[in-house]
Amino acid sequence: MLSLSEKSSRVSSVRTRRSPTFVCGALIAAILLSIQISGYLPVFWVFFGQQLSVKGSCPQVDALLPTQNAHVWERTRAQMATGVFKARAVDWLAGAVRIPTESYDNMQAVGVDPRWDVFADFHAYLAGAFPLVHERLTLRKINTYGLWYEWTGSDAALQPVLLAAHQDVVPVEPSTVSQWAYPPYSGYFDGHRIWGRGSSDDKNGLIGVLSAVEVLLENGFAPTRTVVLALGFDEEVSGLEGAGELAKALLETYGADAFAFVVDEGAGMVETFGIVAAFPGVAEKGYLDVVVRVAAPGGHSSVPPDHTSIGILAALLVEYEENPYALQLSRESTPYHTFQCIAEYGLTVPAAVKRIVADSATSDTALRALEGILGKDPLYRSQIGTTTAVDVVHGGVKSNALPEQAYAVVNHRILAESSVGAVKEHDTALLLLLATRFNLTYTAFGVPISSEAGAPARGALALGEMYALEPAPVTLTAGAEARAYRLLSGSIKATYDTRVGADAGGETVAVVPSTMSGNTDTRYYWGLSRHIFRYGHGNSAGVGPDEMLNGIHTVNESIVADDFVEIVRFYVTLVLNADEAGGL
Structure with missing residues (x-):
């Protein structure tokens, strides 16, 4: 096996190709393009920046090709390069898409709500589509529909690896069905793309993992290191019944920090600033839904007070929007490392930006300047600060009756360096x-803040927590403890470098650590490993600019068939590399 030591390696230059991408990759691309606008650059830095070189700020590893398992890798590589295999892969994914495993916010418990029953059909499909997986691996079902597969390795001393995905999809809004190019659960293949709900979130990942294991079994591979698959079934509505229960079972069986690493859905590859970059998520923002509730006396609207409960609530919501959280770009943060990587390898990053990024490593003035540049773009601003969004408002029951109650739900996505407690205090x-101005008694998260001291209050304000999640622990990407990240990076590069049509000895992809703004099933797996990656591999070759978004959570969800084959190849490469990496 090639060394996992950190090295500098060539990064692929790009002129005409485009790649499909998950939300995080698209976010970063849009951010970086917007920063080219000259008005975003402090003029003094164009002329007086201290450094230009950013080399060494984003170490890369070489492509990691299996050596002990080279014969298996070569056979599977040849197999997956054929049209026969592509057709088979299309059938695998299309068949999964045809089963509408929708999950809903208001679903009751498993066994009570009949809408869960479709997952039994999905399990029957998986058993028929992947016979070797179901013959050779041990399958346990957790909470009826959670799938836990164990591919037991020959060396119990090696930490297992955990590959995760989710079976459920967001519902298709009936009124939008006519807007789909093909029926949303048809799994239609037009010779280029596979169409349907779940094709790019997340049945591509789930079927990609199972396909990889099936292919490895067909080629006689028997693992040394145990491989565990955890497939939840309600990620789109919280993950509590699926991954939440799976995590409990895995923790009880394997113990805390028992896994060498975890890979779940996440960002993929994107082309930006003349390079191809892969964006594995090593951090995930926290989450807090705050219920802002105002109570005030009712009565007939013909004799209104100066401010009704709805009017007061409106003022409170304006206060939220006019006072956003301060930006906070620190040298230790993942977004800072993301931009360091782009500045180092991006071929068309403006020279002034490169100067600021280089200087920011040691200069606080430069760091604040960089923070100011990034903060001018709403997309990147969301990465370097806690965000606020007013998402739900409700109040009143009749046009001639004063509303006695009004409430709103305010959503925060919490910066990795912050916490739920800090946001509540803010x-x-x-x-x-x-x-005080509206003379309200005030209770915040169960704690009385002010009361009817001196005079009766005209109403009440209460803040409450609807749902909270702390920011995820950040996975290490540098140093002796970052072996899992280097293995993942080397596997990404090896898959990319050996794709169909790649030039032998050509330049490679840059692997860039990133932050997920949305939350995944990994929220339940923090106790299982300190090395958690949110990454969905995608092939950047031959994809047009109109195909960068795959209709995730909206109409016309689809995936390029060649891209799906690359996902299967990535998992094959990752499993083989992990199997022979004794130092994980």
């Missing part, structure tokens, strides 16, 4: 003056 302080 929100509590933010609304205190308005609570």
